[in-house]
Amino acid sequence: MAEIVLETHALTMRFGGVTAADNVNFKLRARELRCLIGPNGAGKSTFFKCVTGLQTPTEGQVFMRGHETTHWMPHQIASLGVGIKMQTPSVMDNLNVFENIWLAARRFYPSDEAGRKTTEMIERLALGPISRSTLGQLAHGERQRVELGLVAVADPWLVLLDEPAAGMSAEDVDRMTGIIRELNKTAAIVIVEHDMQFIRSIAEQVTVFHQGAVLMEDHVDRVMADPQVRNVYLGKKA
Amino acid sequence: MTGSLSRDMILTIIVSAILIWIMPLMIATYTLTVLVIYGMLGLSLGLIWGFGGILCFGQAAFFGLGAYTYAIAAINIGESTVPMILAVLVPAIFAALLGAMMFYGRLTDVYLGVITLVVTLILFKFMNSTAGPQYVIGKARMGGFNGIPGFQTLNVPGDPDAYIWGDAYFYVCAVALAIVFVLVSALLRSSFGRVAVGIRENETRIALMGYDVRARKTVLFAVGAAIAGLAGALFANWGEIVTPNLFSLSQSAEIIIWCIVGGLGTRLGPILGAAGLAYLKFLLGQQSMIDNTLIMGLILVLFVLFLPRGIVPALASLWRISFGRRPLGRIHQVRRTRNREGTGG
Numbered sequence: 001m002a003e004i005v006l007e008t009h010a011l012t013m014r015f016g017g018v019t020a021a022d023n024v025n026f027k028l029r030a031r032e033l034r035c036l037i038g039p040n041g042a043g044k045s046t047f048f049k050c051v052t053g054l055q056t057p058t059e060g061q062v063f064m065r066g067h068e069t070t071h072w073m074p075h076q077i078a079s080l081g082v083g084i085k086m087q088t089p090s091v092m093d094n095l096n097v098f099e100n101i102w103l104a105a106r107r108f109y110p111s112d113e114a115g116r117k118t119t120e121m122i123e124r125l126a127l128g129p130i131s132r133s134t135l136g137q138l139a140h141g142e143r144q145r146v147e148l149g150l151v152a153v154a155d156p157w158l159v160l161l162d163e164p165a166a167g168m169s170a171e172d173v174d175r176m177t178g179i180i181r182e183l184n185k186t187a188a189i190v191i192v193e194h195d196m197q198f199i200r201s202i203a204e205q206v207t208v209f210h211q212g213a214v215l216m217e218d219h220v221d222r223v224m225a226d227p228q229v230r231n232v233y234l235g236k237k238a
Numbered sequence: 239m240t241g242s243l244s245r246d247m248i249l250t251i252i253v254s255a256i257l258i259w260i261m262p263l264m265i266a267t268y269t270l271t272v273l274v275i276y277g278m279l280g281l282s283l284g285l286i287w288g289f290g291g292i293l294c295f296g297q298a299a300f301f302g303l304g305a306y307t308y309a310i311a312a313i314n315i316g317e318s319t320v321p322m323i324l325a326v327l328v329p330a331i332f333a334a335l336l337g338a339m340m341f342y343g344r345l346t347d348v349y350l351g352v353i354t355l356v357v358t359l360i361l362f363k364f365m366n367s368t369a370g371p372q373y374v375i376g377k378a379r380m381g382g383f384n385g386i387p388g389f390q391t392l393n394v395p396g397d398p399d400a401y402i403w404g405d406a407y408f409y410v411c412a413v414a415l416a417i418v419f420v421l422v423s424a425l426l427r428s429s430f431g432r433v434a435v436g437i438r439e440n441e442t443r444i445a446l447m448g449y450d451v452r453a454r455k456t457v458l459f460a461v462g463a464a465i466a467g468l469a470g471a472l473f474a475n476w477g478e479i480v481t482p483n484l485f486s487l488s489q490s491a492e493i494i495i496w497c498i499v500g501g502l503g504t505r506l507g508p509i510l511g512a513a514g515l516a517y518l519k520f521l522l523g524q525q526s527m528i529d530n531t532l533i534m535g536l537i538l539v540l541f542v543l544f545l546p547r548g549i550v551p552a553l554a555s556l557w558r559i560s561f562g563r564r565p566l567g568r569i570h571q572v573r574r575t576r577n578r579e580g581t582g583g
Contacts, residue, residue, distance in 0.1 A: 052446070078448035086446070092439030103436045107448045150447070184496050 002030040003065070005158050005188045006051070011060035015047050020046040021057070022212035030157070033184050035199050035220070038194045038209030039233055044192045045087070047209070048162050051190075052084050053077045064158065079107075083156035083187070087163045089143040093136035097127050097146050104150035121153040125179065135209060141172035148176065152183055159189045165198040177202050200224070208232070243427055249418055254416040255435045258409065267408035269520060271476050275314030277509035278418055278469040284508030285422055286462035287497060289431065291438030292455060293347070297493045299361050300329040300463035301482030304470025306365070309480045312389040314376035318475075319395045325471030326464045337456040344452075349511030358490050365482035385481030394474045411472050415509070418465055422505060425461070428582040435457050494582045495534065499541050499550025510550060 006028040013021040019044045028034055036044045049055040051062055053074040069077050079086060092100050101121055105114035121125045122131050125145050135143055144164065151159060164180070165173045173195075180202060183189060193199050199206065199220065206223045208215040210232050216223065223229055261270055281360035283297040307328040311321035336357060340350055368381025378386060392407065394400040402410055423430045436444045437451055445451050474480045483489070493512070500511020515534065545552050 073445070073450075074442075075445040075450050076447050076457070078446050084446045086442070090440055090443045091456065092436055092443060094439055099432070099436075103433060103444070104447045106433070111429055154447070 003050060004028065004063075005030050005065050006190070007063040008047075008051065009061045009063070011044075011047065011050055011057050011062065013055065014058045019212050021050060024060070024212075024214055026207065026214070027201055028158075028188050028190060030188050031184065031186070031190070033180075033189045033202065033204060034191070035206045036190065036194075036201040036209060037194070037206055037223075038215070042209035043212035044209050045162060048190075048192050049162060052082075080081045081108075081154070081161040082158050083151035083154060085147055085151050085159075085161045085164060087166065087192075089140065089147050089224055091135045091143055091147050091150075096134050097131045097138075097149075100146055101150045101153050105153045108154050117153055121149050124182075124190055125149045125205075126175075141168045144172070145175065146229070148179055154180065155186070156183075157187050159183055159187045159229060161189065163194060164191060165193060165195045171200065173198055196224075243424060246423055249422055250423070254412065254419070258412045258416075262405070262408065264518070266406050267544070269413050269517070270512055271408045272473070273276055273513040273516050274408070274415050275469050275472045275476060276496070276512040277414050278472070278581070279412075279466055279493060280512030281415075281418065281422060281505065282462045282469065283493050283517070284497050284500070284502065284505065285465065286458055287494075288332070288374055288502040288504065288508065289426060289438060290434045290455065290458040290462075291353055291441075292459055292462075292463070293494075294354045294459070295351045295356035297381050297462070297466050298487075298490040299354070299358040300466035301334055301470040301489070301493075302361060302365075302480075302482075303329040303332060303463075305474040305480040305484050307467070307468075308471035308474045309386040309389045310375050310378040310380075312391075313378040314315075316390050316534035317396075318390055320475060321461045322471055323392075325474075326467045329467030329470070330460045330464035330518030334456055334460040337459035338452075341452040341455045341459075355487075355490070358485055358487065362482055362485035362487070365485060371426070379441035384482075387479040389478075396561065406473065407458045411476075414468065417482060418468070419505065421508070422465075426505070430454070430457075473479075484573075492534075495538050497548075497579065499537065499548055501550035501552070502540070504548070504550040504554075507548050507550035513546065513547075 006026070007026055008026040011026070012019065018043075022179040024043070024047055026047075036047065037183065038044050046055070050057040053069065053072050056071055061068055063069065064077070064080055064082065067080065067082070074084070085213065092103070095103075098118055102118045103115055105117045109117060122128055125148075127142070127146065127149065130138065130142065134148060138146070148164065149174055151161075161180075164176055168176065171230055177198070180189060180191070187194075191202070203220040205217065206220045207217045208223060209230050215232065216226065265273075279297065279301055282300070283294060286292045286294060304325040308321045310324040311324045312318055315321055315496045326574075331407035336353075340353055345353060364382065366383045369384070371379070373380040378389075380386065390398065392402045392410065394402060426435075433444065433449055433454060437454060439447075441451050470484065473484070492515070496511035496515055499515060500509065500512070501507025515537070518537075519530055519534065522528070522533055541548065
């Protein structure tokens with residue numbers, strides 16, 4: 001069994017009277033690909049934000065490769081070698097594609113090597129023809145691809161992606177799937193996703209969230225066939 | 239930013255040498271000196287606001303702090319070298335502390351503006367109320383609203399009797415501005431500068447890449463304050479008196495106007511904006527037909543309405559349109575690549 005790279009112990013997040021994440025115990029092994037699914041308000045994104053340091057959980061702990069990262073800031077978590085992509089494209093609009101990716105590479109490599117890695121990444125993502133265009137001019141799918149590129153260029157060992165396929169064309173999603181598979185050769189990946197099509201095409205292990213808690217955790221086929229999961233998604237009483 | 243640092247530097251040196259030679263033929267050096275000093279002050283805010291995205295309403299605080307530090311230190315020491323250094327260090331340290339408090343406290347945007355504004359006001363009020371004899375630092379009396387006159391002005395380092403004044407002082411200030419300009423250019427080309435621009439663009443993204451945004455903003459803020467402090471010390475030497483008006487709100491507001499009119503996100507814009515508007519103010523001050531603050535206000539309004547990016551960016555795009563190489567428009571480029579890849583929208 002591979003080493004556990006991400007683990008949460010009884011992670012709980014309350015907003016006033018609402019318990020958005022309730023006692024979540026989660027384990028992820030090296031080079032595993034895990035999808036988190038669940039209906040709106042199930043606590044996926046809250047869980048994601050607690051893990052990435054964007055929010056501090058009310059109770060419980062987060063561990064990454066043995067470090068307890070519960071009260072860490074996002075930049076400290078990212079410095080460990082964790083790549084994070086938020087739900088909406090979060091890029092630097094007035095900088096060009098090269099600069100965007102270079103900045104991410106520069107965090108972990110000296111200037112020259114960062115330049116080399118950036119060029120490589122731009123080729124891998126087929127962004128060559130637009131490498132000098134500013135991000136503000138690009139289409140949604142291209143921006144998502146650039147953001148994935150700047151996550152990947154830092155050679156992370158853990159990648160956390162919040163709805164990477166949101167709002168993308170089928171063809172962009174295909175390309176995205178390819179990039180994620182490539183990333184998965186070296187990194188463990190957590191994907192928070194809504195798009196069932198996308199999940200079917202990429203997932204193996206799936207964790208289902210419901211009302212802040214983990215409902216089940218199993219292989220994608222069994223999860224999809226599970227009547228309880230279907231009920232949760234269709235909004236019937238389980 | 240294209241071109242190498244050395245090419246940029248050579249160009250800067252040539253252009254500033256020509257300007258330093260030609261400008262005194264047109265404008266008296268006494269006036270030019272203060273324009274150069276304002277240019278440096280404009281550059282200090284242009285750096286942190288235009289490139290770091292930190293809108294500081296209190297750049298005048300650091301300017302005044304530099305001037306006061308110089309005056310107080312010069313009275314106590316009697317030679318100008320150490321006071322000049324202190325005038326850079328004190329505002330920088332003050333800004334580092336203030337910046338650390340703001341950035342580590344996760345203050346952003348408008349709150350940052352409020353805090354810097356209030357700090358400027360506090361300094362203004364405080365300096366105004368130091369008329370009593372109990373307000374003394376070493377041999378220097380703070381002097382309240384009368385300020386501090388009669389301090390040792392700039393001298394050749396090591397020789398307190400060899401004053402630098404008149405034309406020579408103009409050359410010192412102009413060279414100082416050129417050096418600061420080159421240093422700022424180098425800073426912006428460095429990784430630190432590029433990350434700073436990244437922070438301006440998207441703070442969250444930069445943090446998620448693993449950069450400590452708070453520390454970087456604090457450092458940049460302190461660098462801006464150091465430049466403003468240097469400008470303040472040069473101003474003190476030029477005016478041979480420092481008064482609380484250095485900290486005034488109108489001074490702070492003016493710096494912001496210089497940056498807007500000159501062009502944010504450029505290095506030259508704030509310098510030209512500062513020198514240009516200050517010269518205009520100087521010319522308008524010689525007539526009494528119309529109040530010059532009215533004209534200043536009108537200029538700001540016209541710029542915000544018709545040239546919101548400022549003079550320098552507008553001139554730069556005009557230059558590109560008229561003389562630059564004409565690459566295919568972005569739309570053509572995209573179509574071309576899409577066609578090549580055999581894909582649609």
